[in-house]
Amino acid sequence: MSKPERQAPPAPLEYLRRWPIRAWLAVVAVFLYAPLITLMAFSFNNSRRNIVWRGFTLDYYVQVFQDQGLLTAFGNSLVIAAVSTVASVILGALTALTLWRFKFPGKPALEGALALPIVVPEICMGVAMLVFFTQVIPWPTSLAWPLNLGSIIISHISFSFSFVAIVIRARLASFNRELEEAAKDLGAGEWRILRDILVPHMWPGLLAGALLAFTLSLDDFVITFFTSGPDTTTFPVKVYSMVRFSVTPEVNAASTLLIIITVVLTAIALRLQGADVAKDAAGVA
Amino acid sequence: MTAKTIISFENVTKRFGKVVAVDDVSLSICEGEFFALLGPSGCGKTTLLRMLAGFETPSEGRILIDGEDVSRTPPNKRPVNMVFQSYAVFPHMSVADNVGYGLMVDGVLPAERSRRVEEALALVKLEGYGGRKPDQMSGGQRQRVALARALVKRPRVLLLDEPLSALDAKLREQMRSELSQLQEKVGVTFLFVTHDQDEALAMASRCAVMNRGLLQQVATPSDLYEFPNSRFVADFIGSVNLFEGRFEVDEADHAVVRAPELSTPVYLDHGVTGGRDATVWVALRPEKIELHKRGDGQGAPALGDAPDGHNVVPGVIRHISYLGSESVYEVELDQGRRVRTLRTNLTRRDQEDFTWDEPVWLAWHACSPAVLLS
Ligand SMILES: Nc1ncnc2c1ncn2[C@@H]1O[C@H](COP(=O)(O)OP(=O)(O)OP(=O)(O)O)[C@@H](O)[C@H]1O
Numbered sequence: 001m002s003k004p005e006r007q008a009p010p011a012p013l014e015y016l017r018r019w020p021i022r023a024w025l026a027v028v029a030v031f032l033y034a035p036l037i038t039l040m041a042f043s044f045n046n047s048r049r050n051i052v053w054r055g056f057t058l059d060y061y062v063q064v065f066q067d068q069g070l071l072t073a074f075g076n077s078l079v080i081a082a083v084s085t086v087a088s089v090i091l092g093a094l095t096a097l098t099l100w101r102f103k104f105p106g107k108p109a110l111e112g113a114l115a116l117p118i119v120v121p122e123i124c125m126g127v128a129m130l131v132f133f134t135q136v137i138p139w140p141t142s143l144a145w146p147l148n149l150g151s152i153i154i155s156h157i158s159f160s161f162s163f164v165a166i167v168i169r170a171r172l173a174s175f176n177r178e179l180e181e182a183a184k185d186l187g188a189g190e191w192r193i194l195r196d197i198l199v200p201h202m203w204p205g206l207l208a209g210a211l212l213a214f215t216l217s218l219d220d221f222v223i224t225f226f227t228s229g230p231d232t233t234t235f236p237v238k239v240y241s242m243v244r245f246s247v248t249p250e251v252n253a254a255s256t257l258l259i260i261i262t263v264v265l266t267a268i269a270l271r272l273q274g275a276d277v278a279k280d281a282a283g284v285a
Numbered sequence: 286m287t288a289k290t291i292i293s294f295e296n297v298t299k300r301f302g303k304v305v306a307v308d309d310v311s312l313s314i315c316e317g318e319f320f321a322l323l324g325p326s327g328c329g330k331t332t333l334l335r336m337l338a339g340f341e342t343p344s345e346g347r348i349l350i351d352g353e354d355v356s357r358t359p360p361n362k363r364p365v366n367m368v369f370q371s372y373a374v375f376p377h378m379s380v381a382d383n384v385g386y387g388l389m390v391d392g393v394l395p396a397e398r399s400r401r402v403e404e405a406l407a408l409v410k411l412e413g414y415g416g417r418k419p420d421q422m423s424g425g426q427r428q429r430v431a432l433a434r435a436l437v438k439r440p441r442v443l444l445l446d447e448p449l450s451a452l453d454a455k456l457r458e459q460m461r462s463e464l465s466q467l468q469e470k471v472g473v474t475f476l477f478v479t480h481d482q483d484e485a486l487a488m489a490s491r492c493a494v495m496n497r498g499l500l501q502q503v504a505t506p507s508d509l510y511e512f513p514n515s516r517f518v519a520d521f522i523g524s525v526n527l528f529e530g531r532f533e534v535d536e537a538d539h540a541v542v543r544a545p546e547l548s549t550p551v552y553l554d555h556g557v558t559g560g561r562d563a564t565v566w567v568a569l570r571p572e573k574i575e576l577h578k579r580g581d582g583q584g585a586p587a588l589g590d591a592p593d594g595h596n597v598v599p600g601v602i603r604h605i606s607y608l609g610s611e612s613v614y615e616v617e618l619d620q621g622r623r624v625r626t627l628r629t630n631l632t633r634r635d636q637e638d639f640t641w642d643e644p645v646w647l648a649w650h651a652c653s654p655a656v657l658l659s
């Protein structure tokens with residue numbers, strides 16, 4: 001410590017202080033975030049051509065809210081996301097509980113099948129859904145809103161509940177079985193234990209699973225594209241059809257809104273989850 | 286001690302596949318006892334306790350609580366409560382909610398409930414901690430929460446699985462006496478599992494020693510130590526010198542055992558029933574063997590309760606461990622056998638009395654050895 005003003009050489013794990021790593025991080029940041037920032041910036045650009053900055057405007061947001069087709073698609077997306085989230089969280093939680101709690105014949109097969117919707121290419125899932133809902137069980141297209149969204153909702157549930165089940169299963173693995181026995185010892189029956197002990201423990205997993213299901217559904221394009229009809233477009237499908245003609249500032253504005261919604265939801269969920277995880281980390285030990 | 290039986294195991298066996306965890310155990314525990322289940326790891330203590338709590342069902346036999354067969358009763362319907370080894374305090378509930386949980390499940394009204402929770406917290410010296418969350422408590426405090434949570438239900442029997450094993454040495458000592466006081470205060474029967482013999486001897490009014498699923502001996506701590514019924518118990522509780530031998534004399538008022546490893550016969554001031562020609566073992570506790578000088582042709586000491594030429598053997602000190610309050614001497618006999626003896630350092634000079642490689646006499650009273658038939 002003869003020259004305190006001189007910087008110490010980097011410690012073994014201080015990668016951030018080596019220049020190649022810094023450069024690499026900078027490159028990653030640019031390619032990750034620059035496109036998103038450009039998209040958001042141009043949604044406020046007072047110019048129809050997305051090339052030169054001509055001043056700030058909110059016109060395109062106003063136009064988004066006046067575009068009936070876009071609003072309908074957005075509403076569809078929200079309804080589909082909400083319904084499929086609730087359904088897949090319930091289904092996923094029950095599946096995870098069953099797999100965690102019971103031994104039964106065919107359990108390894110079921111566990112394997114659970115991962116199937118995650119590994120099967122989306123395009124195949126999409127085609128499968130299309131075939132299923134047109135030829136095996138034709139979904140009536142003439143139903144009133146929101147029943148006409150049924151086929152999309154069902155296909156979203158079928159892939160997102162796997163994710164939910166896996167997340168909750170992982171959470172359950174950290175459950176101390178003595179807690180369950182303690183509750184039983186104190187007089188609680190099966191349902192009470194589920195409500196008072198298991199669900200509170202699963203809570204961060206339920207939240208994370210719900211968030212995952214919601215965002216997966218909200219931005220799913222491939223599978224939805226195959227199952228949606230002219231009256232049942234969702235937001236991503238609508239954006240795609242708009243972009244086919246040209247990338248207009250309205251598309252930028254709509255996408256920005258979607259990004260903000262997703263980011264806010266994620267932040268809320270992480271917040272709730274972080275608080276919960278920190279709380280019981282010490283309690284269990 | 287009241288003699289009313291509160292728990293009885295009747296020929297209880299528990300198998301896990303091929304493993305026999307508990308083997309034909311019959312045991313009665315009386316009201317108000319502080320009972321310890323003691324034994325090495327894997328001997329089936331936890332399994333026996335869990336069968337009483339209802340988490341395992343016996344493969345054979347019956348378990349009675351207050352004379353009623355509870356073998357098939359689910360845990361939530363039994364009048365016993367348990368303190369788990371990990372304490373199993375519910376992490377998402379406050380301390381008061383934890384303690385009150387059992388009462389809430391039973392439908393006790395909130396006013397009555399909070400009164401009893403306060404009472405239970407006071408009992409374990411956690412007044413004012415009700416609003417805290419478990420993660421704001423130390424390990425010792427969490428254990429008290431678990432105790433209060435079980436006691437608040439006023440169980441007939443409180444079960445504790447290795448209650449002190451997760452605490453540090455100092456706190457463990459303190460909790461030993463606190464648990465004993467608590468038990469006296471509430472008067473509930475305590476049944477606790479431990480593999481620590483000191484813990485069992487210090488706290489229990491009666492102990493059962495288990496080995497490989499079998500009940501070896503059930504007795505008070507002092508009887509276990511002074512009158513073990515087998516080599517296993519003698520060796521498991523405390524430290525012991527065992528000598529194999531055969532009876533030479535076995536009368537009603539005295540007996541003589543000849544052990545090849547000892548140069549003189551062992552004289553006992555009491556008769557031993559059974560085992561006429563069979564092999565027996567003489568068990569001598571280290572502190573019951575006296576050390577005497579032999580250096581300058583000093584003759585064998587006579588303790589006065591055995592005929593000459595009995596209960597005294599020559600040897601040489603081969604190792605000394607000075608432990609402060611006492612010293613342990615390892616003495617080699619003529620036949621090469623090493624014997625542990627223990628001598629309390631009554632004065633500050635006592636430890637200088639004997640040195641390494643000093644010839645000594647080992648002598649013991651006629652009432653000190655225990656004869657073991659198995
Ligand atoms: N659920 C189970 N399934 C299979 N075998 C078991 C089960 N529980 C206990 N055992 C076996 O039964 C035997 C007794 O186990 P137990 O837990 O009762 O021992 P213990 O005396 O409590 O030991 P420790 O002091 O290590 O806790 C062991 O051999 C153990 O492997």
Ligand SMILES: [Mg+2]
Pocket residue numbers: 330331332
């Ligand atoms: Mg155990």
